[in-house]
Amino acid sequence: MLRNALETNVNLLTKFITTCASLAGIHHARRVFDHRPHRDDSFLCNSMIKCHVGMRQFVDSFTLYRDLRRNTGFVPDSYTFTTLGKSCGLSLAILEGQGLHGHVVKIGFCLDLHVSTALVDMYAKFGKMGYARMLFDEMSQRSEVSWTALICGYVRSGDMSNARLLFDRMPYKDSAAFNAMIDGYVKLGDTGSARSLFDEMPYRNVVSWTTMIYGYCHSGDVESARLLFDTMPEKNLFSWNAMMGGYCQNKQPYEALRLFQEMQSTTSLEPDEVTIVCILPAIADLGALDLGGWVHRFIRRKKLDRATNVCTALVDMYAKCGEVTKARRLFDEMPEKETASWNALIHGFAVNGCAREALDIFSKMQHERYKPNDITMLGVLSACNHSGLVEEGKKWFKAMEEFRLIPKIEHYGCMVDLLGRAGCLEEAEQLIERMPFKANGTILSSFLFACGCSKDTVRAERVLNKAVKMEPHNDGNYVMLRNLYATEERWRDVEEIKGLMRKNGANKEVACSVIEVDGRVREFLAGERLNPHLEAINLTLDQLKKHMKGQIIKITGGGLN
Template sequence: MPGRKIASWNTMISGYGKSGDVGSATILFSQMTSRDFIMRTTMIACYLQNKRLKEAIGVFKEMIETPGVSPDEVTMSSVLSACAHLGSLEMGSKIHNYLKQNRFDINVYIGSALVDMYAKCGSVTRSLLVFFKLREKNLFCWNSIIEGLAVHRYGEQALDMFKKMENEKIKPNGVTFISVLGVCTHAGLVEVARKWFLSMTHDYNISPVIEHYGCMVDILSRAGQLEEALELIRRMTIEPNSVIWGASLGGCKLHGNLEIVQVSMEKLMNLEPDNNEYYVLLGNMYAEADRWSEVKKVR
């Protein structure tokens, strides 16, 4: 196949991938009689862009089994990311072994991908081993290990890792604080959550997104700080969704607050008018409080 034609087809595959036309990209790729490293890497990128993760790994397997065609660090990082999102620890471990056998330099990019893959696949110990061996660690790497510890309920260790990150002068971003606030929510650390939420906005100038607000409303509501949670919702710079009002509702149910529950319920009914569970819950709360005249008003 002439070089110019190869380059043209490669460009077309990339274009199909970016436009979401994976079918046309796959057909074109299958028609190529000679597939070099660049073509396979482009096809892997096409599949990854369109969440076709198993297909991306399939092309990678074909690549390493083809004599004279070898992946580079970009390809390896991309395929490790696919394993992470699939939760495929077995495949991720095989790729790690391939890296060792082929003497890849475990630099910050491949290293970060390995940390993330092991953390997302549930192997926190191996994630930590890779993390501590890295000569250089970027923000993605720190976020991956903090999130991995947080998700697998190593809350204290996640907060310790966050402190180490700060000591290393690595500036956190919004993703970091989602993990930190999530740890506080699961552990009921109300004061710690307040501290980091304020630090996020005041010290790091990070605007809260719905996930940050969700953590704060949840932890305040669970702790019975329902008025503070409601005030936070009213001060939100973005429109609260059903998750936010649902967290408030959960706190009201837990602590039997019939005043704020009416506010939360009204918002939830507007957002999800066909969800009859809200009406049943409200009716039950009124009944438990012996407010039977209110029960009759609930649809």
């Protein structure tokens, strides 16, 4: 361009600067702009301001506008104010936004449709719905974008009644307005209203379908979400991610894996960061280590391992699959860490019984000035719990005050479990009574288990009476006391417990285990008689029993049956 004296062509120079900003870097684009021969061309100046906003350099966009107004003959137009309004809204720069509004009034762009819409959207993003509504009401003409901007503002502020009133008044309802309303109802958990609006839509786009899928999953109605997913005329990666994430969120990891494999085999879509972060927890829950290894190799091949959230999910997956050494190595290799990364490793060591390693990582985390949060402390207390470190657990529970963290019911539950397993039943019961929360079913079940281990029948009976009122269908609570009665040969009490279970409809859940064999996840149920490999399984179990019995006799010299 310089060699052919084409830098004087303002259109070509503008396109060059825009391309430069997206490919070579904003700094080079800005250097070219600063040496431009056209000092006051609106199109060129607006493009440079837009480049700064596109790169989220909001302060630079404001500074450039002020410098242009002060040092050149630049005259702003509607495009200038629309871009700067977006910049203020995205950066929540309230003072700059109010100053911009003053410039709009001063220069006389108040009646411009695009500028007024940008200001309505800006105030709505600030949460200043009074200003946004006042501007909207003063507009002589409005577009679908103007209506949608104000509706989105009400939705974001949680004011669904005003959002709905405005939506019903809207002369032409475009898909963006429908999507905003559906999203608002979904976030409030009102899937009924969301579905009614969804059914009213004259044209449903992928965003609408995906929002509804997310809403159903968030409310626990995975079946409705899957039905909607299967009837979608067109799916994109966001839709698949929403459905997979929904299965993981609702403790259906096997279904999440099946859907992931279906996406791989039936579409040309490639997993992205969100897909990976959705699917790794499912792999961790099922212990599908072979598949986890394949996903890890895919991540490396696609260079997704630069993302901190992906690396954190990998650390969590390996740790939960028992590969704590791999998890630690991956953690150490991470280019950047966040609190969630430390939490994943601490929890990983905790669930694998490596309490000292978990506490060492916690100590290193503090040394490197990462601030622990509620989840960190849950991992620390869990590590102490798994290894019976009572004094250590008490120390860190008390230290939560120093970290300015208020213990939640989960932290109290961890401490009750730790004290109970250590046989400190009196102290555990006192902690339950001192809690600022009402004891939930999990805490009572945990304490009941501790009473059973310590063979404290009187205390167990007292706890069961409370637990039954709270969770009458929880079979584990009855079974614990029933077994305690059985060890004391109190057979009449055993029968009473069985009768109470029948009366309250507490049927014992069938035990289930999952294992990965040759890359396939297989599920086994206790007492199952329909498994096609039942004969081979029983034969293998018999061989294992004989081998174990032989080893016991060898070790004990025949002293044990």
